[in-house]
Amino acid sequence: MIKVEVLEEASRSIESDLVGRIEAGTLNGLRALALMAQTDAQRRVLKGPKTGRIYQRGAGFHQASAPGEAPANDTGFLAGSIKIEVTQKLQVDLHALAPYAIHLEYGTMKMAARPFLRPAAEDAGKKAPEVIDAYVREALR
Template sequence: MTDGPRETMLRRLRAYRAKQFQKAVTGALYEAADKVRAEASRSITAGSVSGKKHVPSAPGQPPSNDTGTLRSNIEISQPTRDSARVTSFAPYSGVHEFGSSRHPQRPFMRPARDKVAPLARTLLILKIRKAMRKF
């Protein structure tokens, strides 16, 4: 048994809504990840001096920018439509973030994530509401 014109139209409308909803979620996740990346970069460069006058940051504080490698290696990826990932590819980013037996923690990604988390939730809600208003 085939669908009538009304059922066909409703099925297409539902598929369109699902695509628009997914597009809104994907966009909100990427935007939130970009805000985490920006906050992590900002925390690294805030108040830092590079070159001969470089002074390491205090333990527990974000690392101070010296060469710019740490800041420039923070990237965003979206492995799936339902997720976004902010990663630092600098070889020493793990030592800064989690510390080691010789180096104290100087986290920069987790504090950025924690600071942006409430905004990310709000952003997701607003994008979904905006997508729903189109119908």
């Protein structure tokens, strides 16, 4: 009996360690994916092609985004407001803190959407299996 109890206790300890390492690897993979999405969303706003109307603003000109394109950069505030946050044990959120971000992302009754977060998150999500697998494998070494 003593051997069985010792083996069961050792088995639980090993299983607990294994689960913890898998969770840590998964969370690190999710963070890496969120960082990819954050960088991509910022790039879409700051550098993505813009084909909207061109108008004069002060001494210079500004080219707006067309419907369906990521918003055109103006001050950099929107791109700088894009953040990632671990919100639950294995959940990482990507969001923009600029108060007008939601209107750009989804549009309004008077303006078509200029999505930048969802496309970036979707692109990162396509890489999720390989990225998380790599981080979990690393955590198990």
